[in-house]
Amino acid sequence: MSAARDKLAAERISVIGLGLIGGSIVRGLRAAGYTGPIQAGVADAAEAKRAVELGLVDRAETDTAKAVAGATLVVVAVPIGAMGAVFAELAGAIAPGAVVTDTGSTKLSVIENARAGMGPGIGHYVPGHPIAGTERSGLDAGFAQLFDGRRVILTPTPETDADALSRVEALWSVLGARVSEMDAAHHDEVLAATSHLPHVLAFTLVDTLARMAERTEIFEYAAGGFTDFTRIASSNPELWSDIVTANHDAILPVLERYIGDLEAVRTAIASGERATLAATFGRAKDARDGLAAERG
Amino acid sequence: MSAARDKLAAERISVIGLGLIGGSIVRGLRAAGYTGPIQAGVADAAEAKRAVELGLVDRAETDTAKAVAGATLVVVAVPIGAMGAVFAELAGAIAPGAVVTDTGSTKLSVIENARAGMGPGIGHYVPGHPIAGTERSGLDAGFAQLFDGRRVILTPTPETDADALSRVEALWSVLGARVSEMDAAHHDEVLAATSHLPHVLAFTLVDTLARMAERTEIFEYAAGGFTDFTRIASSNPELWSDIVTANHDAILPVLERYIGDLEAVRTAIASGERATLAATFGRAKDARDGLAAERG
Numbered sequence A, B: 001m002s003a004a005r006d007k008l009a010a011e012r013i014s015v016i017g018l019g020l021i022g023g024s025i026v027r028g029l030r031a032a033g034y035t036g037p038i039q040a041g042v043a044d045a046a047e048a049k050r051a052v053e054l055g056l057v058d059r060a061e062t063d064t065a066k067a068v069a070g071a072t073l074v075v076v077a078v079p080i081g082a083m084g085a086v087f088a089e090l091a092g093a094i095a096p097g098a099v100v101t102d103t104g105s106t107k108l109s110v111i112e113n114a115r116a117g118m119g120p121g122i123g124h125y126v127p128g129h130p131i132a133g134t135e136r137s138g139l140d141a142g143f144a145q146l147f148d149g150r151r152v153i154l155t156p157t158p159e160t161d162a163d164a165l166s167r168v169e170a171l172w173s174v175l176g177a178r179v180s181e182m183d184a185a186h187h188d189e190v191l192a193a194t195s196h197l198p199h200v201l202a203f204t205l206v207d208t209l210a211r212m213a214e215r216t217e218i219f220e221y222a223a224g225g226f227t228d229f230t231r232i233a234s235s236n237p238e239l240w241s242d243i244v245t246a247n248h249d250a251i252l253p254v255l256e257r258y259i260g261d262l263e264a265v266r267t268a269i270a271s272g273e274r275a276t277l278a279a280t281f282g283r284a285k286d287a288r289d290g291l292a293a294e295r296g
Ligand SMILES: NC(=O)c1ccc[n+]([C@@H]2O[C@H](COP(=O)([O-])OP(=O)(O)OC[C@H]3O[C@@H](n4cnc5c(N)ncnc54)[C@H](OP(=O)(O)O)[C@@H]3O)[C@@H](O)[C@H]2O)c1
Pocket: A016, A017, A018, A019, A020, A021, A022, A041, A042, A043, A044, A047, A077, A078, A079, A080, A082, A085, A086, A103, A104, A105, A106, A129, A130, A131, A132, A133, A134, A135, A136, A137, A138, A139, A141, A236, A239, A243
């Protein structure tokens, strides 16, 4: 941790996108004792002013080129749908040798955006994804401890430079995260199952119920189980339609498998096969209890 | 509340089934200052001994007839699948005029069990359902505050006696719950949507993922959103296969509607209709945010 801290102390950091993730990164850096300059790229001028006034960053710019000027480590934390534009703007603007990483929830699509934007500089790009978040969005949603004890997956490309990789690892380890590496395609499959599919299911369920005649009563009698189950349906719909669109290749097979399994459960319910239901529910409880036990 | 407390003080209470719900009722009664006798019916002798040793009840019996002897208010809190047997045992055993209520998650099926068991005494039966619970089961899962500020739905039958109804209302209001009334069939429809369907979806999802080759990795990289989303999949599989089997008439239409909506979302993902996804997710977020706001 101390080696990581020393390594990070040498960087001049720029964060593009100060929402839940970017806002948590800058808060976390200060909380971890990083005293170097933090500059940021934001979408609008009022937000730029506010971020500086709140003391979250030293400088905030609405122009990406200005936001990264002089930076040695650039973290791109904008919605998946904005990655292409940001990487294009980075192209001529970053200092030679500067390392670029991102926090996007999908990896193949952002790697494609980075290749298009960075061209021969792609070796200095390290694709990343913190497995941490909440259903909230925007500058005020961020908090310094978001990444504490959480996992960050880095998905280096064949070109990724070893020094760039270790500098990005240092960033996350200073923020308290546990870093691991994975193939980008495999990341997208795993996350399709554990994160993207659950979001699709929760959004769809709440919408199904909201369009029913008994809508008001349904929500009035919803209790704790429903509240937890549907929390992720409060997530940013624009961000999530980007994610689902970008990762459709990995989401579709697991969604189709799920629909097939749900059809089988429907059939079991319709034909009163209580034993089939008990077996399915029992396997699920065992797996879910195992997950809880692992977390301690 | 004080009137309810006075009314309840006159009762001699028997709780059949000391699991999460029954165990919370007896703890809640003591916490609320009810000092009258509490007797209980439990499934096995060791549990009977333990419940008395823990000071939760004054007397516990494995024989339902003995458990209700002398009681003026009987609360049946056994799994849906055990309701029929318990109501049959109650028949000749309860004192004349004793009021019987239940806590079952489905109402039409339990009313049928009660009619079969209680025959002409059905006017003294008040169907009930506390909209409160957790994913845990058994005697140790219960806690005194479970019903505090939560809703309880009573679904009186045409025969339900007004005095019986007000005595059951008194029980729940002493436990801190807000009581409302609803038609039993309507209760089963509303709960199918807000509780039974979410449980089916969560159990099925965890089982789908648990049967995938990447199972270990999937659960390893599951984060907070997934943990909340699947918490209800840790619920008791036997209890829930009973509930789903008993309420299949109300669950099937809303499950089918959901599968249809999910198919539409699948099509939108497959054909890259980002705007359709954003609209669906956006409606869901609005509805879900409204729910959170209402809860304060
Ligand atoms: N939310 C999660 O749980 C989570 C978890 C892990 C990873 N991620 C990933 O992290 C990234 C950020 O997500 P988030 O949750 O932080 O979203 P967020 O709270 O909506 O923040 C995104 C921020 O980026 C800004 N932005 C958009 N376009 C920009 C541009 N061209 N230049 C500069 N700023 C721009 C937005 O500003 P405006 O609002 O003014 O447009 C907003 O402040 C996404 O790629 C997401 O997939 C999210």
